[in-house]
Amino acid sequence: xxxxxxxxxxxxxxxxxxxxxxxxxxxxxxxxxxxxxxxxxxxxxxxxxxxxxxxxxxxxxxxxxxxxxxxxxxxxxxxxxxxxxxxxxxxxxxxxxxxxxxxxxxxxxxxxxxxxxxxxxxxxxxxxxxxxxxxxxxxxxxxxxxxxxxxxxxxxxxxxxxxxxxxxxxxxxxxxxxxxxxxxxxxxxxxxxxxxxxxxxxxxxxxxxxxxxxxxxxxxxxxxxxxxxxxxxxxxxxxxxxxxxxxxxxxxxxxxxxxxxxxxxxxxxxxxxxxxxxxxxxxxxxxxxxxxxxxxxxxxxxxxxxxxxxxxxxxxxxxxxxxxxxxxxxxxxxxxx
Amino acid sequence: xxxxxxxxxxxxxxxxxxxxxxxxxxxxxxxxxxxxxxxxxxxxxxxxxxxxxxxxxxxxxxxxxxxxxxxxxxxxxxxxxxxxxxxxxxxxxxxxxxxxxxxxxxxxxxxxxxxxxxxxxxxxxxxxxxxxxxxxxxxxxxxxxxxxxxxxxxxxxxxxxxxxxxxxxxxxxxxxxxxxxxxxxxxxxxxxxxxxxxxxxxxxxxxxxxxxxxxxxxxxxxxxxxxxxxxxxxxxxxxxxxxxxxxxxxxxxxxxxxxxxxxxxxxxxxxxxxxxxxxxxxxxxxxxxxxxxxxxxxxxxxxxxxxxxxxxxxxxxxxxxxxxxxxxxxxxxxxxx
DNA sequence: CTGTTAGCGCTTTCAT
DNA sequence: ATGAAAGCGCTAACAG
Numbered sequence: 001x002x003x004x005x006x007x008x009x010x011x012x013x014x015x016x017x018x019x020x021x022x023x024x025x026x027x028x029x030x031x032x033x034x035x036x037x038x039x040x041x042x043x044x045x046x047x048x049x050x051x052x053x054x055x056x057x058x059x060x061x062x063x064x065x066x067x068x069x070x071x072x073x074x075x076x077x078x079x080x081x082x083x084x085x086x087x088x089x090x091x092x093x094x095x096x097x098x099x100x101x102x103x104x105x106x107x108x109x110x111x112x113x114x115x116x117x118x119x120x121x122x123x124x125x126x127x128x129x130x131x132x133x134x135x136x137x138x139x140x141x142x143x144x145x146x147x148x149x150x151x152x153x154x155x156x157x158x159x160x161x162x163x164x165x166x167x168x169x170x171x172x173x174x175x176x177x178x179x180x181x182x183x184x185x186x187x188x189x190x191x192x193x194x195x196x197x198x199x200x201x202x203x204x205x206x207x208x209x210x211x212x213x214x215x216x217x218x219x220x221x222x223x224x225x226x227x228x229x230x231x232x233x234x235x236x237x238x239x240x241x242x243x244x245x246x247x248x249x250x251x252x253x254x255x256x257x258x259x260x261x262x263x264x265x266x267x268x269x270x271x272x273x274x275x276x277x278x279x280x281x282x283x284x285x286x287x288x289x290x291x292x293x294x295x296x297x298x299x300x301x302x303x304x305x306x307x308x309x310x311x312x313x314x315x316x317x318x319x320x321x322x323x324x325x326x327x328x329x330x331x332x333x334x335x336x337x
Numbered sequence: 338x339x340x341x342x343x344x345x346x347x348x349x350x351x352x353x354x355x356x357x358x359x360x361x362x363x364x365x366x367x368x369x370x371x372x373x374x375x376x377x378x379x380x381x382x383x384x385x386x387x388x389x390x391x392x393x394x395x396x397x398x399x400x401x402x403x404x405x406x407x408x409x410x411x412x413x414x415x416x417x418x419x420x421x422x423x424x425x426x427x428x429x430x431x432x433x434x435x436x437x438x439x440x441x442x443x444x445x446x447x448x449x450x451x452x453x454x455x456x457x458x459x460x461x462x463x464x465x466x467x468x469x470x471x472x473x474x475x476x477x478x479x480x481x482x483x484x485x486x487x488x489x490x491x492x493x494x495x496x497x498x499x500x501x502x503x504x505x506x507x508x509x510x511x512x513x514x515x516x517x518x519x520x521x522x523x524x525x526x527x528x529x530x531x532x533x534x535x536x537x538x539x540x541x542x543x544x545x546x547x548x549x550x551x552x553x554x555x556x557x558x559x560x561x562x563x564x565x566x567x568x569x570x571x572x573x574x575x576x577x578x579x580x581x582x583x584x585x586x587x588x589x590x591x592x593x594x595x596x597x598x599x600x601x602x603x604x605x606x607x608x609x610x611x612x613x614x615x616x617x618x619x620x621x622x623x624x625x626x627x628x629x630x631x632x633x634x635x636x637x638x639x640x641x642x643x644x645x646x647x648x649x650x651x652x653x654x655x656x657x658x659x660x661x662x663x664x665x666x667x668x669x670x671x672x673x674x
Numbered sequence: 675c676t677g678t679t680a681g682c683g684c685t686t687t688c689a690t
Numbered sequence: 691a692t693g694a695a696a697g698c699g700c701t702a703a704c705a706g
Contacts, residue, residue: 020675052698097435120391393683394698
């Protein structure tokens with residue numbers, strides 16, 4: 001009933017060739033006469049012409065489309081901001097995102113990539129929430145950027161938080177407040193560490209060490225960063241050792257557990273114990289006093305991923321680090337020995 | 338360097354016409370000889386042929402694509418599960434999702450819809466987090482389903498949580514536990530109520546009323562459902578009135594605030610006061626004792642939205658309600674008068 | 675400066 | 691049972 005308006009219709013109405021119409025509507029009309037231009041625009045307007053992007057894509061061998069494949073999108077709050085950042089950057093560049101989720105299944109990842117390539121995406125973004133991506137073996141016909149995952153040895157582009165800078169900021173903050181004895185909440189055996197986690201921990205350790213601050217270790221009961229673990233382990237850290245004056249929680253869930261643990265132990269934050277954390281998860285809004293934490297720059301990372309994906313030719317492969325920022329709130333205070 | 342393998346290549350290698358190859362690879366080969374079939378499959382396999390979905394879409398005037406436009410995707414945990422449900426349903430049907438975010442900007446919504454139509458999506462899903470969608474004025478060339486928003490007077494399809502059923506479950510639960518005097522935390526002046534909210538509240542009210550349970554009203558200080566409000570208002574409800582034995586929080590954030598409020602008032606959950614809530618937000622995992630809450634069925638809704646979108650011809654327009662489910666946990670107990 | 679022609683890769687009449 | 695040819699809507703060579 002509503003036959004699609006095509007470029008041919010516009011051209012006909014403007015009494016020019018499709019070529020002219022195409023040129024003009026795409027702003028490459030330097031040469032066309034003003035009168036022709038006007039007629040074309042008028043016709044397009046009158047007919048309410050909209051280009052068929054599939055046809056254009058077919059012809060140009062470019063779809064103005066990016067495939068975003070994520071391991072998890074719903075079950076964590078990480079994916080949302082990454083997608084948002086990617087979406088914004090894509091929109092600014094007149095690209096649209098195909099979004100898919102693999103649910104951590106490698107075979108599904110392969111399948112998703114195939115399908116997206118069949119759709120002629122111009123680039124792929126492989127986002128992970130775990131920090132570790134498994135890359136497709138084969139050579140891809142389009143650029144791939146790994147988002148929030150280390151790239152491994154290949155020639156891939158990857159975008160990661162600058163964990164080293166983040167760790168340093170957290171540690172420096174506590175050092176500058178005069179703390180001399182701290183606990184890092186969430187450390188488990190090194191074999192469990194993903195690359196980003198390792199960087200975070202090592203940066204913390206090295207910064208504290210340089211400042212001569214003592215780090216008290218309490219090994220995790222389970223290598224899981226949830227609030228239960230935070231509760232259990234913080235309790236032990238407070239119970240079993242001569243008191244630390246500050247703790248660095250390796251993520252906000254651990255910190256939330258620690259809050260509860262300290263409350264039950266009768267310890268006041270930040271008066272009795274300071275706490276600084278990582279991630280700046282939404283959940284921190286429930287904590288009182290408000291948690292000082294080093295934010296994971298997910299939105300910026302998502303944005304960066306599409307920027308890189310669309311400029312892969314002009315950009316060195318390897319890791320691209322996005323700065324982390326300390327969110328100063330109210331869970332830390334000066335330690336007066 | 339790697340020239341795309343086309344159907345023509347496959348046909349050539351199998352020494353058949355493109356027509357035959359197409360027919361066979363699409364399983365409409367009833368007529369072709371077994372030998373030809375074998376040759377085609379072999380050739381496709383050998384060349385690792387993959388169809389160009391843009392070309393197919395152009396020809397078939399069907400893209401096997403759905404446009405998902407959401408007002409908010411990152412800043413709330415609602416969108417994630419809806420997208421996941423939609424993603425899963427789409428995948429099962431060999432469709433791919435374009436995802437966009439409008440950030441609540443109506444003009445951006447129009448723009449997003451235009452772009453998706455230019456991309457020849459077969460259907461549109463308009464998801465909201467607020468519960469209220471503003472629909473495009475004009476007649477769309479493809480089916481549109483409103484996700485988590487009431488559809489208004491138009492001929493649209495919409496998917497909503499069954500708030501009435503959810504409200505009833507929450508109220509029935511408290512009634513069955515013997516509570517006779519409850520507070521509904523989060524009610525503000527009716528002019529602030531969105532359609533879903535109104536249904537939730539009215540269902541609560543009517544169920545309590547039928548059971549002869551007294552509902553204590555405390556008007557909200559601000560019409561905002563966050564934990565601060567929950568804290569403030571719960572405090573007042575406990576302070577200003579003869580004690581209620583149970584509260585229904587209209588969402589989990591309010592409940593979280595109430596938890597803190599009750600704790601400070603020296604009230605134990607569920608011993609002194611029972612609390613049941615709505616949403617089953619991730620944040621509830623931080624609450625102790627664990628919160629009994631009526632889950633919003635977002636994933637099922639997302640799934641349903643694509644099912645409807647792809648079968649719009651065979652389905653009555655109007656609202657489609659997805660059941661809500663009470664998650665029984667540990668924040669309620671029997672009231673022994 | 676402008677228009678004609680061809681072709682992106684696919685599916686689909688329509689002949690054979 | 692099989693293939694030739696047309697055409698989806700667009701843009702890029704190439705002529706004029």
